[in-house]
Amino acid sequence: MPTPIVRIQHDSFDVQTLESLLTCSASCGAVVSFVGRVRDHGDRPDVIGLRLEHYPAMTEKILRSHAQSAFERFEVESIVLIHRIGELLLGEPIVGVAVASAHRQAAFDTAQFLMDFLKFDAPFWKQELTASGQAIWVEQKETDRKRRQQW
Amino acid sequence: MTSTVNILFFARLREKMGAQQLTFEIDTPVSLADLKERLGETHPAFAELRPPIMAAINQDFAPDEAMVQSGDEVAFFPPVTGG
Numbered sequence: 001m002p003t004p005i006v007r008i009q010h011d012s013f014d015v016q017t018l019e020s021l022l023t024c025s026a027s028c029g030a031v032v033s034f035v036g037r038v039r040d041h042g043d044r045p046d047v048i049g050l051r052l053e054h055y056p057a058m059t060e061k062i063l064r065s066h067a068q069s070a071f072e073r074f075e076v077e078s079i080v081l082i083h084r085i086g087e088l089l090l091g092e093p094i095v096g097v098a099v100a101s102a103h104r105q106a107a108f109d110t111a112q113f114l115m116d117f118l119k120f121d122a123p124f125w126k127q128e129l130t131a132s133g134q135a136i137w138v139e140q141k142e143t144d145r146k147r148r149q150q151w
Numbered sequence: 152m153t154s155t156v157n158i159l160f161f162a163r164l165r166e167k168m169g170a171q172q173l174t175f176e177i178d179t180p181v182s183l184a185d186l187k188e189r190l191g192e193t194h195p196a197f198a199e200l201r202p203p204i205m206a207a208i209n210q211d212f213a214p215d216e217a218m219v220q221s222g223d224e225v226a227f228f229p230p231v232t233g234g
Contacts, residue, residue: 036234052233055161055226058210083233095234115234121212123226124233125162137163140230 004067004079008059010086017082018098024077028100032107034115036095038088043138046131050094052085055123059083066117074110076101081114083124113151120148154179154221156186161228164204168196179223183208184215186225203230 005021015033022031038050067079078100088094097114101107126138156175160168177189183206191198206213207226219225 053162054233055159055207055210055228057224058207058226061210119231119234121231122233123161123207123228123231125229126232137229138232140232144234 001068001071002078004064004071004081006060006063006067007080007082008054008056008085009082010084012084013082013093013096015096015098018080018096021080022078022098022100024100027102028077029102030104030107031098031100032104032111033098034096034111035093036115038090038092038094040090044128044130044136047090047128048131049087049089049092049129051087051127051129051135052094053125053127054083054085058123062122063118066114066122069117070099070110070113074101074106074113075103076106076110079110079114081118083118083122085124087129116144116147116151119144152179152221153177156219156221157224158190159224159226161226163229164200164227167200168194177219179221180218182215183213183217183219183225186219187215200227204228205230 018033019031063081076099080098082096084094097111099107099110127135128138129135153176156177158173158175165171205228208217208219209224
């Protein structure tokens with residue numbers, strides 16, 4: 001079974017970074033990449049950025065385990081997962097997934113599967129940073145719990 | 152047998168506990184539910200934490216009935232909000 005690439009990092013990244021880490025020969029006719037960015041309307045209107053904390057040993061273990069499940073469940077050749085930690089400004093990339101497969105459906109499904117699982121149980125915690133200097137913990141969304149259950 | 156369990160706290164729980172980590176002496180094996188009760192007796196801040204609280208033993212999610220062994224790493228944290 002292929003080995004997923006999982007990176008937890010402070011540094012920024014883009015779609016090129018994600019796709020350059022994919023390992024697949026010409027047999028992969030499909031590449032699906034997703035980048036989640038910090039948006040300007042969180043739980044509070046005056047949010048200027050985010051701060052992300054995580055549980056390093058568990059994050060890595062969970063993300064690798066989900067990627068392994070994806071390899072067993074879908075016909076995909078290569079998976080790359082990047083999640084950032086530390087302080088992030090509005091518009092910056094926060095999470096990225098790239099998947100390569102022979103046909104597109106498996107790549108789309110895998111990207112969605114990985115994001116739904118990551119949102120539900122990967123041990124990251126966000127604080128919204130506001131213009132007035134506050135740092136407020138974000139609450140888990142009910143929609144994220146529901147999306148995980150559909151798999 | 153009295154042994155040492157390494158306990159970690161994250162996010163809001165870390166702030167409320169005023170510590171990222173503590174080592175706790177307790178007879179093992181012990182259920183997570185009993186460990187939480189003992190922790191609340193010796194650390195009032197723990198008893199005051201509001202649910203929901205998630206727990207992991209050795210980096211795997213664990214329910215209250217899971218058993219904690221000597222040398223295990225136990226973590227408590229709020230529901231996750233990554234991505």
